[in-house]
Amino acid sequence: DAMVIQNPRYQVTQFGKPVTLSCSQTLNHNVMYWYQQKSSQAPKLLFHYYDKDFNNEADTPDNFQSRRPNTSFCFLDIRSPGLGDAAMYLCATSRVRAWETQYFGPGTRLLVL
């Protein structure tokens, strides 16, 4: 029944140790998004994929990278996590058409020690 799945739900990493978060979808949507959400704030878009086309937001740090090997999966790589990267990371999907709404996964809570 789940449509947008994120694993793991909780991730603990060490300062500077690379970490990968994963997202998969059963909706066959063309577009996949990664957001960062800090406590009591709105989600902030990091980047999105339209099929295989990668679209980076201008203010997304180079520390954040993404891969989309196929339609169903998308990964968020944080190369050298800092304490300020501790947040909830949300994956979302939508169809290609511009007016289609975005559907969010349950998120991965990242803790950096």
Added chain:
Amino acid sequence: GQQLNQSPQSMFIQEGEDVSMNCTSSSIFNTWLWYKQDPGEGPVLLIALYKAGELTSNGRLTAQFGTTRKDSFLNISASIPSDVGIYFCAGQLGETSGSRLTFGEGTQLTVNP
């Protein structure tokens, strides 16, 4: 850039009361979305509005797309304890490569039994 002003920031109400929250923008959007986010979870879509002036209901929830396309409101009637959470409005312009959402700052709703 585009900004959404969402108000109120927080609400404390008694069970059974009606609730109203709204979002205003300095620029127009083609779609307005309302999401609810429970602690530790991703945002869940409540209502999507696609046309100026549109009034849409989903159970006890009613939302309207303002005629100027710069605002939207969400009403919750006869609130219950499970309505507790953060409500986000989001505006969407709609781009062919995937739609960027501009989020409001959220309204934290507390319902006292």
